[in-house]
Amino acid sequence: MSDLTYVGKNIPKVDAKEKVTGQAIYAGDLQFPDTLFGKIVRCWEHAHAKVTHLDLSEAAKVPGVVKVLGPKDVTQKLYNCGVLDLLASEEVGHMLGEIEDQRIFTDYVRHQGDAICGIIAETQEIAEAAAAKVIVKYEPLPVYLQPEESAKPDAIQFDARKPGNKAFQLPEQMFPNNVYGWGDVDAEMAKAELIIENTFQLPKVKQCQIEPHAYVALFDQRGRLSIWTSTQMPKLVQNKLARLFEMPLSKLNLIPTTIGGGFGGKLGMIFEPETCAMALAVPGRHVKVQSLREEDWVASESRHPGKYWLKIGFLKDGTPVAADALFTADTGAYFTHATGVPFTTGAWLIGMYKYGAVRYKTNAYYTNKAPSGAFRGYGNPQTNFVLEQTVDQACRQLGIDPVEWRKRWHKQVGDDGWCLGIPYASSSLTECLERGAAKIGWAEKRAKYANQSGPKRRGVGVSVMNHTSGAMPMLLEHTVAKVKMNEDGSAVINVACSDVGAGSHTALTQIAAETLGIPMEDIYIDNNMDSAGFDVGSHASRTAYVGGGAVMKACEDVNRQLIERASTRLGIPVDQLEIKNRQVVSKDGKASMSVKEICNVGVSNYINPANGERNGVPGQIQGYASHFPSHNSPPFGACFAEVEIDIETGQTKVVEMVIAHDIGRAIHPPSVHGQLAGGAQQALGMTLTEEIRYDEKGLIQNNSFFDYKLFGPLDMPKLTTILVENPDPGAPYGLKSVGEAGTVNPVGAVANAVSHALGIMFTEAPITPERILKAVNERGIK
Amino acid sequence: MSSHMSSRGLPEFELLIPRTSPEAMDMLAQHRDQLSILNGGTALWNYVRGRNRVTPYVLSLSALKGLDYINEIPGDGLRIGAKATIAQLIEHPAVSAKYAALHESGYWFGNPTVRNMATVMGNVLRASPSADCSCALLALGCQVILQNKSGQRAVDIDDFWLSYDVTARKPDELAVEIRIPEPKATTRSAFQRLTRVRQDLAKLNVAVRLEMDKGVCQQARIAIGCVGPTTMRVKKTEALLQGKAINDSLLEQLATSVRGEISPIDDQRSTALYRQQVAGVIVKRTISRAAADKGATQ
Amino acid sequence: MKTRSITLCVNGRDYTFEVPHNRTLLQALRDDLKLTDTKYGCGSGECGGCTVLINGKDNINSCLTLAAEMEGKHITTVGGLTKNGQLHPIQQAFVELGAIQCGFCTPGMVMKTASLLAHNPNPSEDDIRRGLEGNICRCTGYENIIRAVQKASQMINASATQCAGGACS
Incomplete structure (x- = not known):
């Protein structure tokens, strides 16, 4: 056990009480006097069409309608709701081919749910009634739902800058031959004694955060544009909005609200542009925009679907001589994350195993589906489905135990991680595999389920993963933290870091309490964006790691100042002083000064009228850090799943799951367990039930919880989470990330358990009873 | 949607x-x-x-009094008032004791919140082929009592659903009660459904009522949902059971017969092919379980 | 649009106000009474974010209930479980067991738990899972919620003073 007081402790989260009493304010809960309601009018009947006629006159006549806004009534500037352009230099952005291609309101529909116009009215009901009176005529265009269709030479071009509707490939300047990898794949592959080659079909999956997107915006008389939003990335969205509406950041007031789940669904801008455009049209009045659940599906981003071809060559002893991969990604109707996810989907492949050589290529194409974007794991769940099943297929054919193979071939300390050139500084994956295997009874179950008969078949599967803590060095990683010491010795930490629900504000408070040596109750996390310095926002599982690093450094800066002041006052050199239990004490224990006194004297710095002397060192103490992490401390993990399949109905029950995670150090263990269990719920959905489906017109068929099925309490398996804690040398308190990682490993583990039960590998997710029964019948399994 | x-x-x-x-x-x-x-x-x-x-x-119907009953009338059967909820249904001791198929259909129905709100009658009136209680009611057999200004009439459940979303209820009528005949001591029933996740509408549901006599089935009613425009009976398959002892070879025959009687379609919950393939399996299992008198709610 | 005057008893307090006939209870709570502790998550009764208690015991989806039909009923929302700032045992258990992540499903989960425990003070784990069906959580995988419900059941059973449903007498 560690000697830490706050870090690693099982304490209630800092925001739990306000949430459990219903007092936490989400954007939709905001109440302002004189609020107007905005309704975004979307195209529901087409996925690809030109607007030939837009008549807002009847809508404008509805009593209570204040304003109607068509495409020409708002800024004509294009934007990209993603944020990668703010996280890489302009040169890199140019090389990657980042483009802006979205409009607030459009006259050219590229996917169902594209925004056509906006209504601003005195009530929500009036806005909705008026929206129904908007007359739009469309000229339908051919609908492309797969990259193979939009890539055809005669297909309508989505963007002149992207010929052939190819939004992205790895750029030659950064990736010679458009390849990410190492070694001579062709030469190495020629040595292979077993080749496993498959094309996997990956589903389009939705974040399904339970809070639908909602906003309030106000353009005030002082010329400030305020936007209340539950974005995951307050600073980047503030920057994006300032750029879109051509305002200095000092006039763009972003007020973050409690976030009702994000999972990437609130990464970058979502409907902030439309909301701000409406507020700008009615100066002096708040405008509230609340999206509907069904709107979320059609109009916001979801996980990149696509085809993932993977070929791995092995020697008979299991040596993976070469891996060759091509991910054909469907970026959807707009550019959005066309660069990021297609790149990382290969990066996780690269970071996992010690292949002799590896070659990853990717092409991303436009289609008329909802734009693809960030969803927890950022390409890693896709990779896990593909890579881990490929490994298991090889193990089966080679007669090698899948756990043993992974222990032998996973990357270790000193090997390059997902970003070549950044070696792993820590890894506890072998321990994760061993502890997980023992917990689920791997060896016994593998043997027991080897030969089964009857309608119910059991299988047990394993999967491993690597992930990241923040996105450096590919993307900017930076958090500014300021720690203001109040005159009573309590502290306010001003950061732009958001808490998507994962517990990052709790973790940051623990880190501050630990570093400052004051109780958590005496620390408050302030999220005021006017005063907060820069922060990238919640993505890439970075907040505890990068934000935590910034907070730790800023707290150390406070400690340095406290010691300096005490040194001056006590006449003891700084190296003889330390902070203990809210006191600055001399190491010999003879002299001390309370932190409270130093802070108080710094503020209430009186001059003694008798002698004109001050009663101590003047100046309120503030700690500051502008923190750029030097590493990305990737976590690893191993997952074990047991399934039972009814071969007469194809129904799969996930019986048990064991998730072992290489956390470095768990700052707040209940949150880490919660992230793994919650991630499993999402991963199980992607593997077994969840997929956005389109009809031939490109209209979403299941934009509701009726037909997009999430795992409920009875569907979840018995779940054990194991935290393997070996602190990472380069991380604050040794922590490594967990958030995104949760969604990754159960994907491959369940898929492998299904193959173990049936002897059939499924290349298409989700693995539904319909697909299973079809395969069982085709193979004649009885 | x-x-x-x-x-x-x-x-x-x-x-x-x-x-x-x-x-x-x-x-x-x-x-x-x-x-x-x-x-x-x-x-x-x-x-x-x-x-x-x-x-x-x-x-x-919120202010109408006296319609939220479930009454067991000895020697007659079960009377379910128009406002009786699914939650009431599954808590009623007579339902779990004597009307297993109906109890099981309520047990698997929706979720606790929906069961508190939704009514048995509402399930019947919705005339959806995926309705779980409706499936059980069709297997058990029942009458729907319709009332208008001039009086009441009883419509047999077999004649109640005319097509998808259309019932025999006339626009001026209120459906006030469901009457289920009392089962004999030898009556057995069971219900089973398939869903994507636990909280879901059925992609297929089956309910059966068997009149058993020393291991021989004297009469059977088999209702299947999600395989046609309304929940339907498979009467040819029912006839195969009459006077037969239930054994594996008969069950195989039944499964084959069922496939010939249904005409499922593709929808958001499943495919026509899948439903064709599993309908027989679920019928077999439901009949076996009913005959063995084993509950399926635990 | 026609309106009706209704009186709702919410968390022990009577509110008399006009509602349009098509007003759902969820809209009435959130938009008319400004009681925003009950959440809109889907509007179709599938997510459970809008779960409230009727007459201290039965949970319903307020998004699928007309406000005008609730005349005279006692409605409890999550805010109504807290008495004089004191957390209800269910709330306390959710806080202690890390059952809250983003918190958006929490009000509905807590009310669902209140109903579950009011009907079954000693639920098994399976009873709890079955009892929470209909309320979707995308954050926790339900694990910590289930532990919290177990703890809440113990806390309530150990205390003579507080009933699960809590609020309206």
């Missing part, structure tokens, strides 16, 4: 909340097909939201 522009609020209508049955009959007589009946709300409001339109009038 919605391919129209959706809205947060419900479309406009005039809400009628009669306090007495005669008042309700008058309203029904007056507004006829311009009126929808609101009972638990779980089906109606989603139906309305899915289409973004509603009849000009909505008649709420």
Whole structure:
């Protein structure tokens, strides 16, 4: 056990009480006097069409309608709701081919749910009634739902800058031959004694955060544009909005609200542009925009679907001589994350195993589906489905135990991680595999389920993963933290870091309490964006790691100042002083000064009228850090799943799951367990039930919880989470990330358990009873 | 689900909340097909939201007294009032003791919240082929009592669903009660459904009622949902059971027969092919379980 | 649009106000009474974010209930479980067991738990899972919620003073 007081402790989260009493304010809960309601009018009947006629006159006549806004009534500037352009230099952005291609309101529909116009009215009901009176005529265009269709030479071009509707490939300047990898794949592959080659079909999956997107915006008389939003990335969205509406950041007031789940669904801008455009049209009045659940599906981003071809060559002893991969990604109707996810989907492949050589290529194409974007794991769940099943297929054919193979071939300390050139500084994956295997009874179950008969078949599967803590060095990683010491010795930490629900504000408070040596109750996390310095926002599982690093450094800066002041006052050199239990004490224990006194004297710095002397060192103490992490401390993990399949109905029950995670150090263990269990719920959905489906017109068929099925309490398996804690040398308190990682490993583990039960590998997710029964019948399994 | 522009609020209508049955009959007589009946709300409001339109009038049963009963009448059977909820159904001791298929259909129905709101009658009136309690009721056999200003009539459940979303209820009638005949000591029944996740509408549901005599089935009713426009009986398959001892080879015959009697379609919950393949399996299993008198709610 | 005057008893307090006939209870709570502790998550009764208690015991989806039909009923929302700033045992258990992540499903989960425990003070784990069906959580995988419900059941059973449903007498 560690000697830490706050870090690693099982304490209630800092925001739990306000949430459990219903007092936490989400954007939709905001109440302002004189609020107007905005309704975004979307195209529901087409996925690809030109607007030939837009008549807002009847809508404008509805009593209570204040304003109607068509495409020409708002800024004509294009934007990209993603944020990668703010996280890489302009040169890199140019090389990657980042483009802006979205409009607030459009006259050219590229996917169902594209925004056509906006209504601003005195009530929500009036806005909705008026929206129904908007007359739009469309000229339908051919609908492309797969990259193979939009890539055809005669297909309508989505963007002149992207010929052939190819939004992205790895750029030659950064990736010679458009390849990410190492070694001579062709030469190495020629040595292979077993080749496993498959094309996997990956589903389009939705974040399904339970809070639908909602906003309030106000353009005030002082010329400030305020936007209340539950974005995951307050600073980047503030920057994006300032750029879109051509305002200095000092006039763009972003007020973050409690976030009702994000999972990437609130990464970058979502409907902030439309909301701000409406507020700008009615100066002096708040405008509230609340999206509907069904709107979320059609109009916001979801996980990149696509085809993932993977070929791995092995020697008979299991040596993976070469891996060759091509991910054909469907970026959807707009550019959005066309660069990021297609790149990382290969990066996780690269970071996992010690292949002799590896070659990853990717092409991303436009289609008329909802734009693809960030969803927890950022390409890693896709990779896990593909890579881990490929490994298991090889193990089966080679007669090698899948756990043993992974222990032998996973990357270790000193090997390059997902970003070549950044070696792993820590890894506890072998321990994760061993502890997980023992917990689920791997060896016994593998043997027991080897030969089964009857309608119910059991299988047990394993999967491993690597992930990241923040996105450096590919993307900017930076958090500014300021720690203001109040005159009573309590502290306010001003950061732009958001808490998507994962517990990052709790973790940051623990880190501050630990570093400052004051109780958590005496620390408050302030999220005021006017005063907060820069922060990238919640993505890439970075907040505890990068934000935590910034907070730790800023707290150390406070400690340095406290010691300096005490040194001056006590006449003891700084190296003889330390902070203990809210006191600055001399190491010999003879002299001390309370932190409270130093802070108080710094503020209430009186001059003694008798002698004109001050009663101590003047100046309120503030700690500051502008923190750029030097590493990305990737976590690893191993997952074990047991399934039972009814071969007469194809129904799969996930019986048990064991998730072992290489956390470095768990700052707040209940949150880490919660992230793994919650991630499993999402991963199980992607593997077994969840997929956005389109009809031939490109209209979403299941934009509701009726037909997009999430795992409920009875569907979840018995779940054990194991935290393997070996602190990472380069991380604050040794922590490594967990958030995104949760969604990754159960994907491959369940898929492998299904193959173990049936002897059939499924290349298409989700693995539904319909697909299973079809395969069982085709193979004649009885 | 919605391919129209959706809205947060419900479309406009005039809400009628009669306090007495005669008042309700008058309203029904007056507004006829311009009126929808609101009972638990779980089906109606989603139906309305899915289409973004509603009849000009909505008649709420909320203030009508005395319709939320489930009564067992010895020697006669079970009477379920129009407002009795699924939650009441599964808590009723006679239902779990004697009407296994109905109890099981309620047990698997929706979720606790929906079971508190949704009514057995509402499930029948929705005339959806995926309705779970309806499936059990068709297997058990029952009558739906319809009342208008001039009196009551009873419609056999076999004649009640005319097609998808269409019932034998006339616009001026209120469905007031479901009457299920009392089972014999040798009557066995069971229900089973398949879903995507636990909380879901059925992609296939099956209910059976068997009249057993020393291991021989004297008579059978088999109801299947999600394989046609309404929940349906497979009468040829039922006939195969008559006078037979239930064994593996008979069950195989039944499974084959069922496949020939149904005409499922592809929808969001499953495919026609899958339903064809599993209908026989679920029928077999449900019959076996009913014959063995084993519950399926634990 | 026609309106009706209704009186709702919410968290022990009577509110008399006009509602349009098509007003759902959820809209009435959130938009008319400004009681925003009950959440809109889907509007179709599938997510459970809008779960409230009727007459201290039965949970319903307020998004599928007309406000006008609730005349005279006692409605409890999550805010109504807290008495004089004191957390209800269910709330306390959710806080202690890390059952809250983003918190958006929490009000509905807590009310669902209140109903579950009011009907079954000693639920098994399976009873709890079955009892929470209909309320979707995308954050926790339900694990910590289930532990919290177990703890809440113990806390309530150990205390003579507080009933599960809590608020309306």
